[in-house]
Amino acid sequence: MSDPQNPVPEGSPAAVPTFAQLGLHERLLKAAEALQYQQPTDIQQAAIPVALSGEDIAAMSETGTGKTAAFVLPILHKLLQADAPKSGTRALILTPTRELCRQVVKHCKQLAAFTHLQVNAITGGHDFKYQKAVFRKNPEILVATPGRLKEHLDKGIPDFSDLEVLVLDEADRMLDMGFMEDVTAIANSCSPARQTLLFSATLDSDKFANSRQFSGLLRSPQVISLSSARQSSALIRQQMVLSDDDKHKNKLLLKLLQPDLQRKVIIFTNTKTQANKLAGWLKYMDVNTGILHGDMDQDSRNEEMNRLRRGRISTLVATDLAARGLDVQGVDLVINYDLARNSEDFIHRTGRTGRAGEEGKAISFITSQDWDRMARFERELGLKFEKIKVPGLEARFKGPEKLKSSGKRASTTKRTTGKGKDKPETGAKVKKRQRDAKNVGKRRQPSAKPLTSAAAKWGDGFAPAPVKKKDRD
The missing domain is CATH 3.40.50.300 (P-loop containing nucleotide triphosphate hydrolases)
Known part of the structure; x- marks a missing residue:
């Protein structure tokens, strides 16, 4: 560092x-x-x-x-x-x-x-x-x-x-x-x-x-x-791109990684499996890419870091292992392929750029599942994501229809309350299950199978054996 x-x-x-x-x-x-x-x-x-x-x-x-x-x-x-x-x-x-x-x-x-x-x-x-x-x-x-x-x-x-x-x-x-x-x-x-x-x-x-x-x-x-622990650097421009799935993210990534737009880029994923998969795909697409995660031995980690520092690779795919302590001069862009799981990791990821008084940029891919977490980061870190679009690659997901005051999605299903139970509004479709109605109104019938003479004398093995009157007395 x-x-x-x-x-x-x-x-x-x-x-x-x-x-x-x-x-x-x-x-x-x-x-x-x-x-x-x-x-x-x-x-x-x-x-x-x-x-x-x-x-x-x-x-x-x-x-x-x-x-x-x-x-x-x-x-x-x-x-x-x-x-x-x-x-x-x-x-x-x-x-x-x-x-x-x-x-x-x-x-x-x-x-x-x-x-x-x-x-x-x-x-x-x-x-x-x-x-x-x-x-x-x-x-x-x-x-x-x-x-x-x-x-x-x-x-x-x-x-x-x-x-x-x-x-x-x-x-x-x-x-x-x-x-x-x-x-x-x-x-x-x-x-x-x-x-x-x-x-x-x-x-x-x-x-x-x-x-x-x-x-x-x-x-x-x-x-x-000296500053709030939940504060993102003012030198880092925070942007977000709405995305649908990994396939859509990959197309966005190729567009953002066009040659001569950035000198060095670090892409963060949440898992080692995703990092391996993404790095392999980028290499297949002729992007000069390295990888860094916890399953690699120390010599391999050092080699990847040296390649990035010396400019032999321009892009590094990494897990949160690299979010802290990774100091490389000239990192112009950080991309959150997967949004960080918590605000602390988000701070350290984006902190790989905008260092030494230089300005930096961080772009986060936001899916429907990420929206509420993104809104929480905005509230906790006191920042505002700038929504950008990549021409020709707009997502089907346009954001929630309604938002709460916190910025999280608001439920669009109305419910009325009655005697402690939530009842669907009139006209709302109620899901019917066969298991709820298949035995309604039916009485359980006793077995009609006659007992054998041995069973009548000694019982069927489950119920108590019949007792004669003289034994009861």
């Missing part, structure tokens, strides 16, 4: 601090200058001074606003202030996905380029023996995914007794993916005197305050919330 650093616009207030004014180490200032960082972003201005003071932080800010540098820079500064050559790992950064882990490692190395500090990664998809060697080298900063790190922890390999800083990056995603048990176990293995920094794009302050999973990991944290 890269950190956009926009040039200071003309007429901007002089009160905006520089990186030097934040009190960062001179070697970090040199790295920031080499990366052409000219002034801190809002989240960096708010979080870096608090992190340098040693307080725990729970920070919420939109995707693409520079959260990674907001915790990496103070970590590097703290480690440079006091050398500890004989200590173990001093800073641990947990990320929910391998892709995000790779992005954070890359960014750490860029900012630590003029220092002696070592950064390494522990994720799934790599050999255990190699990773054991990584632990033996005791890198100052370790970036890891919770699942694989917990496996090493169960084997007693890592030692975090010297840990000074623990970072939970995209903490809400780790919670959603069911990693909190592993995260808690890892945190309990760390030095109790550590500083803990929690960062998220979609975890709002209310959800954090009510989360018992996070409250036990931080000590009186300073909460920094």
Whole structure:
């Protein structure tokens, strides 16, 4: 996840601090200058001074606003202030996905380029023996995914007794993916005197305050919330195209992917099966396409990402695996082939464009089944989808006939209420079922089959055997 650093616009207030004014180490200032960082972003201005003071932080800010540098820079500064050559790992950064882990490692190395500090990664998809060697080298900063790190922890390999800083990056995603048990176990293995920094794009302050999973990991944290967690970037133009089915979506897709219209496009689906199917079809239609989802091994994932970054492919079909932590420069368009299941995933999907202060565009295909979810996203995220049409490919679905005040579809069937039951209006067709009327008015007849002499004496095996009068007495 890269950190956009926009040039200071003309007429901007002089009160905006520089990186030097934040009190960062001179070697970090040199790295920031080499990366052409000219002034801190809002989240960096708010979080870096608090992190340098040693307080725990729970920070919420939109995707693409520079959260990674907001915790990496103070970590590097703290480690440079006091050398500890004989200590173990001093800073641990947990990320929910391998892709995000790779992005954070890359960014750490860029900012630590003029220092002696070592950064390494522990994720799934790599050999255990190699990773054991990584632990033996005791890198100052370790970036890891919770699942694989917990496996090493169960084997007693890592030692975090010297840990000074623990970072939970995209903490809400780790919670959603069911990693909190592993995260808690890892945190309990760390030095109790550590500083803990929690960062998220979609975890709002209310959800954090009510989360018992996070409250036990931080000590009186300073909460920094610069924007609503359910807010889509104002730099992203949100559009929707009404569609009927997958066949219609495919035709729309080909039209939108015409050459020279976009440099790089990411298409999101909800399932791995759909991603494979769509990517295969696009390749068949001579669209230069790659694919990314959770069933792929790490080498294949890395290869696809490198192909997209280098321009060898122009289109990437992905699941929500790529919605967080995927940072590729020049993504002009995001297409939601399948509408995201929730507003948090929608924010992260569309956040792959409109980064580093650039404008972006996101187009969502909306079917009849997606309408109510789309209306919910508009209400929760405070945005308005611009309805567009692709000439010659208009959908049969034109939208609901009637809408509620919430924007969701309104029922067109009128019902009258009487004595606790909903009755159809006069003239409405009532469905009749044969099972409701086939035995109406008929009495159940006893079996006319005569009993045999044995059955009369001993019974038929189901009813009690007949009892003689003298036995009753």
